[in-house]
Amino acid sequence: MSEGGRPSIVVVGAGPVGMTAALGLAGQGVPVTVLEAGADLATETRASTFHPPSLGIMRELGIVDELIEMGIKAPGFQYRGYNRQLIAHLDMSVLEQDTDYPYRLHCEQSKLTHLIRRHLEHSPNVTLRFGAEVERVEIGTGAARVFLAGDGFEPSYTAGWVLGADGANSAVRRSLGVAFEGITYPERFLVISTTHDFCDDIPDLAPVNYVYDPADWGVLLRTPSHWRALFPIDPGQSSEEVLDPDHIQARLQGLVTLPEPYPVVHSTVYALHQRVAATFGLGQVLLLGDAAHINNPLGGMGMNSGIQDAHAAVQALLYAMAGGDPKRAVETYARVRRDAAMLDVQKSSHRNYEQMREADARQREAVRANIVETANDPRRARAYLRVTSMLASFETSQRRMRRGLTPVRGAAQQPAGQRLSDALRDWSLPRQDDTGPLTAAVLAAAEVPSCSDDLAALTAGARVPVVAAVAAGADVAAAVARFERANVSAIEVAGASSTRAAIAARNDLLVIATVDASGAGPSSVGKAAAELAEAGADVIALTGPANGALLEAVHRAVPHVPLATTAGSDVLPEPLGLILAGVGLLLDRSAALSATGAVPSAS
Numbered sequence: 292m293s294e295g296g297r298p299s300i301v302v303v304g305a306g307p308v309g310m311t312a313a314l315g316l317a318g319q320g321v322p323v324t325v326l327e328a329g330a331d332l333a334t335e336t337r338a339s340t341f342h343p344p345s346l347g348i349m350r351e352l353g354i355v356d357e358l359i360e361m362g363i364k365a366p367g368f369q370y371r372g373y374n375r376q377l378i379a380h381l382d383m384s385v386l387e388q389d390t391d392y393p394y395r396l397h398c399e400q401s402k403l404t405h406l407i408r409r410h411l412e413h414s415p416n417v418t419l420r421f422g423a424e425v426e427r428v429e430i431g432t433g434a435a436r437v438f439l440a441g442d443g444f445e446p447s448y449t450a451g452w453v454l455g456a457d458g459a460n461s462a463v464r465r466s467l468g469v470a471f472e473g474i475t476y477p478e479r480f481l482v483i484s485t486t487h488d489f490c491d492d493i494p495d496l497a498p499v500n501y502v503y504d505p506a507d508w509g510v511l512l513r514t515p516s517h518w519r520a521l522f523p524i525d526p527g528q529s530s531e532e533v534l535d536p537d538h539i540q541a542r543l544q545g546l547v548t549l550p551e552p553y554p555v556v557h558s559t560v561y562a563l564h565q566r567v568a569a570t571f572g573l574g575q576v577l578l579l580g581d582a583a584h585i586n587n588p589l590g591g592m593g594m595n596s597g598i599q600d601a602h603a604a605v606q607a608l609l610y611a612m613a614g615g616d617p618k619r620a621v622e623t624y625a626r627v628r629r630d631a632a633m634l635d636v637q638k639s640s641h642r643n644y645e646q647m648r649e650a651d652a653r654q655r656e657a658v659r660a661n662i663v664e665t666a667n668d669p670r671r672a673r674a675y676l677r678v679t680s681m682l683a684s685f686e687t688s689q690r691r692m693r694r695g696l697t698p699v700r701g702a703a704q705q706p707a708g709q710r711l712s713d714a715l716r717d718w719s720l721p722r723q724d725d726t727g728p729l730t731a732a733v734l735a736a737a738e739v740p741s742c743s744d745d746l747a748a749l750t751a752g753a754r755v756p757v758v759a760a761v762a763a764g765a766d767v768a769a770a771v772a773r774f775e776r777a778n779v780s781a782i783e784v785a786g787a788s789s790t791r792a793a794i795a796a797r798n799d800l801l802v803i804a805t806v807d808a809s810g811a812g813p814s815s816v817g818k819a820a821a822e823l824a825e826a827g828a829d830v831i832a833l834t835g836p837a838n839g840a841l842l843e844a845v846h847r848a849v850p851h852v853p854l855a856t857t858a859g860s861d862v863l864p865e866p867l868g869l870i871l872a873g874v875g876l877l878l879d880r881s882a883a884l885s886a887t888g889a890v891p892s893a894s
């Protein structure tokens with residue numbers, strides 16, 4: 292179970308996701324065994340689009356240049372309508388400030404797995420075993436047991452960690468009894484690869500084209516060696532009918548009419564599902580890639596989100612192997628990556644599907660007008676492309692992984708000041724503020740469901756930690772979940788019961804409890820602060836006028852809890868400065884980021 296003092300790691304499945312995880316671990320010197328059921332790496336034609344975050348991950352793994360070399364760059368994509376007329380061109384160069392890779396790379400997924408294998412061959416700690424079909428995995432105390440087909444009662448491997456990357460029909464997921472709920476679309480997809488060059492027929496054709504033709508919607512995409520056309524097929528048609536050469540020619544001729552038959556090199560039919568595993572982590576097992584979530588291929592997000600899973604899973608395992616709480620590692624990975632699957636990938640891919648098959652003429656016109664306006668406005672185009680290129684989702688996920696793996700409360704319950712500095716460590720702060728008190732952005736939180744989207748946009752752009760306040764009477768647990776998802780760094784609540792509710796619901800948010808000092812004497816404010824500290828507040832913030840006597844009284848009442856005041860630092864007399872030294876956080880409402888326009892007011 293342990294190799295060189297480190298728990299052994301078994302990766303199940305040598306698809307793009309399992310191989311990415313294996314290379315990530317091997318690159319950190321972690322021994323890893325990859326078990327693959329197939330006799331060799333798969334060569335089938337599936338994913339071919341790499342979004343910018345995946346290229347960033349490949350750079351971290353040291354293979355991005357070789358991958359780019361094998362693919363073609365798509366610096367933009369197009370929406371086309373009836374008769375393939377151009378609706379809009381989305382130019383990805385507006386993402387230059389967001390990524391070093393402002394394009395999609397088209398390269399078959401099998402090229403990635405073969406490239407990774409070549410790199411793994413140089414790693415002495417990696418075992419890559421083919422013809423090794425995992426039948427089931429059992430969770431034990433401190434280790435998981437991996438049974439290969441035919442093992443009987445004795446497992447072939449006892450592993451400290453198992454990464455289940457064995458695809459949509461995952462034996463790992465099924466053997467753990469994890470539900471895989473969702474829907475199956477009525478349509479299946481026909482994918483045809485042809486060596487015919489559509490650039491000869493359609494002027495200024497981009498390497499990716501979404502065709503919004505109600506009678507014949509689909510995708511036309513260029514790979515390094517072919518063009519691929521993806522069409523929905525009628526639920527009433529059998530695969531045999533659909534794959535009949537005459538039918539294939541008819542579909543292609545419907546796309547662009549040619550005087551001769553199309554040269555077809557490959558065709559296949561896929562069923563389409565939107566499904567997400569009930570949990571991505573159980574005991575010592577993490578689920579990743581298609582084993583954890585599947586979605587329709589419109590937007591090219593399945594493999595890309597799986598690569599992001601692999602990246603996050605490696606982070607979680609490295610944290611646990613460095614002495615971090617293993618339970619926290621699993622919970623953080625599972626929560627953050629499941630949220631990304633549910634709230635980003637499933638949502639975006641399903642929206643793409645709904646929009647492309649929209650039959651209502653008015654709705655279609657609205658979608659079309661929106662696309663045109665977006666393409667013509669660089670600010671809107673950037674926001675839109677940050678979503679379609681999965682940058683927004685990846686950044687959110689990464690911030691949440693970092694915060695989740697930086698405990699607010701360690702198992703040893705270190706002093707509150709220490710907890711606070713831990714929590715602050717990964718907050719991105721403006722350079723010029725490094726030596727001064729921190730300025731927090733304070734928001735009046737609105738109890739509206741859409742607020743997390745607006746907040747996410749704000750937190751993504753904010754250069755300081757964003758603190759959100761829960762409105763009086765709000766459902767604190769729901770607000771905590773929403774704010775965590777929106778990347779808020781801390782939550783401000785008033786009253787001991789709200790504090791308790793926030794503490795119970797939070798995973799990685801700092802909880803700041805406020806005491807109103809207006810008109811109250813030092814001892815009653817100190818008593819209120821002690822009650823909040825007892826409820827588990829991480830920081831006590833005093834609102835209203837604060838003087839030295841008051842702050843000293845509160846500090847004496849809660850000596851281990853950092854204090855913050857909402858007064859500006861310039862009005863703080865000594866010894867307040869002394870008391871605040873080491874606090875590390877000053878809520879400075881005078882310099883607060885205004886949320887006006889970003890978040891609708893609670894009223």
Ligand SMILES: Cc1cc2nc3c(=O)[nH]c(=O)nc-3n(C[C@H](O)[C@H](O)[C@H](O)COP(=O)(O)OP(=O)(O)OC[C@H]3O[C@@H](n4cnc5c(N)ncnc54)[C@H](O)[C@@H]3O)c2cc1C
Nearest residue numbers: 304306307308328338339340425458580581591593594595
């Ligand atoms: C037509 C089509 C086009 C697509 N295009 C894109 C795209 O452009 N971009 C994108 O991001 N995604 C795309 N996808 C989705 C993408 O192909 C998948 O999300 C991706 O392959 C998932 O990778 P994975 O490693 O999780 O699983 P897989 O690629 O399925 O790999 C799983 C591996 O596990 C092995 N295995 C299975 N069971 C066992 C077992 N019991 N024991 C051991 N090994 C086992 C399998 O042999 C396989 O090698 C597309 C999908 C389709 C169908």
